[in-house]
Amino acid sequence: MSKPLQKLPVALTSSTHPARLWSPEAEGRVRCHLSPRECNIPEGGVGFCGVRHNRGGELVTLNYGKSVAMTQENIEVEAVFHYAPGASILSLGNIGCMMACDFCHNWQTSQARLARDRDIHVYSSEQIVEYALRHDIKILSWTYNDPVVWHEFVMDTARLARKHGIKNLYKSAFYIGPQAVDELLEVIDIFSLSLKSMDADFYRKHTKGRLEPVLAAIKQVYAASKRPGGPHLELSNLCVTGRNDNIEDAVKTARWMLDHLDAEVPLHYVRFHPDYKYTQVERTDVGFLEAARLAAKAEGLKHVYLGNVLESASINTLCGECGKLLIERRGTLVVSEAASASCSGCGAPSPVVFPWNMDEQGKGGTDDRRPLDGAGRVDEELTTVHRFTDQVSALHIEQAREAQVSFQFLDVSGKSVGARQSSSCTRFLISKPNAQATSVQIAYGKGDVPQIFEVLDRAHFPTTQEQGSDCP
Ligand code: SF4
Secondary structure (H helix, E strand, O other): OEEOOOOOOHHHHOOOEEOOOEEEOHHHOEEEOOOOOOOEEOOOOEEOOOOEEEEOOEEEEOOOOEEOOOEEEEHHHHOOOOEOOOOEEEEEOOOOOOOOOOOOOOHHHHOHHHOOHHHOEEOOHHHHHHHHHHOOOOEEEEOOOOHHHHHHHHHHHHHHHHHOOOEEEEEEOOOOOHHHHHHHOOOOOEEEEEEOOOOHHHHHHHHOOOHHHHHHHHHHHHHHHOOOOOOEEEEEEEEOOOOOOOHHHHHHHHHHHHHHOOOOOOEEEEEOOOEOOEOOOOOOOHHHHHHHHHHHHHHOOOOEEEEOOOOOHHHOEEOOOOOOEEEEEEOOEEEEEOOOOEOOOOOOEOOOEOOOOOOOOOOOOOOOOOOOOOOOOOOOOEEEEEEOOOOOOEEEEEOOOOOOEEEEEEOOOOOEOOOOEEEOOOEEEEEOOOOOOOEEEEEEOOOOOOEEEEEOOOOOOOOOOOOOOOOO
16 A cells, blocks of 8 residues: 655655665655554655655655654653652653554654654764764664654664663554564564554554454564563553443453463553544543453463553552562652562562663663752743643743753742753653642743643644644
8 A cells, every 4th residue: 555645744755765675666666664554655656654655666665764752751651660660761752653543642753744843853873873872872762653654764763772871662553564673673662563453343443454463473582571671561452432332342351461471571551642533532441441440460470560640559560479679659650669579478470671780770861869969050031931731741842952951840839849850852751740739930031932832642742733722
């Protein structure tokens, strides 16, 4: 399946890079093997994803090195709860997608024709790795729209990052071909894979993809995860209001995992927010998510979590043997953790991987538990206050240069309810740390006015388009 060359942002069409995983076909056509869609693209056309182009009988990528603003976040926003808790990550997302979910919450970047030039940054692999090292960030996260369609750049950068001791996290809907998975297994340390449903009709109708290849690719990663030095794996199941927010579908996911993976693989039932073309419904009911979790645990899964839920004991990590609390969370923040290879209650191995020495747990960049030491800026010439709402408990702060920005959480009376923190990343996430916080005060230097973006859910990249605007 292919599309005619469409009107794409100039930033995409201005340069190309040779693609891999394709073969020539008759009459100058090419077939792309990156995703199971296997687009057969005529000369001059682009594939379904909008970012792989047949130029003169050869497949090229339009999005090599073209990313949304790289953003410092923490690993929990990627639905990874059992690897380096609280670790700082550098999130990178590009343009295009091999699926077309009508409920996508990153549609401004996943649908290439809707992307805007001003949201597209051009980075080299070296720039990204150097930036991560400078900000003491030990994990690159390939995320947002979907990294599958960025394959060549992901491979090149992830390989370079590994040479510098940086790990790679891959957050994806994973509609991907087996050869591409084999390549990723050479460079990716952590896979966070998102199942949209266990219903093949759901995939066909609402994502324009197919369920079976997704399941096959997950099994391929799982098999690799069982080998020595294999990657870490967690699964998410998005529960879309009125579509698959039913216990039968949720239990199907748990049963499939028990049949094809094992009871130790963490599963996250993720709350949906209305977006793109599916806005006429409410967010997923938290009561349903709690019931789904209990049902999955009754089936036999040991670690089942809720996603995009701020306050619930169901986002904490317990020992799978004795039930002792190992990691306490609030939303995507770690409140407390037992950073030990074994449970202090029963001695069973911890289900959580701590990949570094205990004294360097990868919490560089903005560390929500590290108070501002006073040695950095802050001349605090200007401040702005942003209020949280029922729907918004996290923000992206973006600035033009790496200036120090500090922030402090306030209660309804304006009193501080959290230690002041700071970051000098050009874009970074801040999350409401407790129930008392109703707003955050942001202090910045004169001439460094930051932009503020409301983050609705994890793995969500708000863009310069109006928040809440209707899609074209
Ligand atoms: S990545 Fe998938 S959607 Fe894009 S051109 Fe290749 S086969 Fe088509």
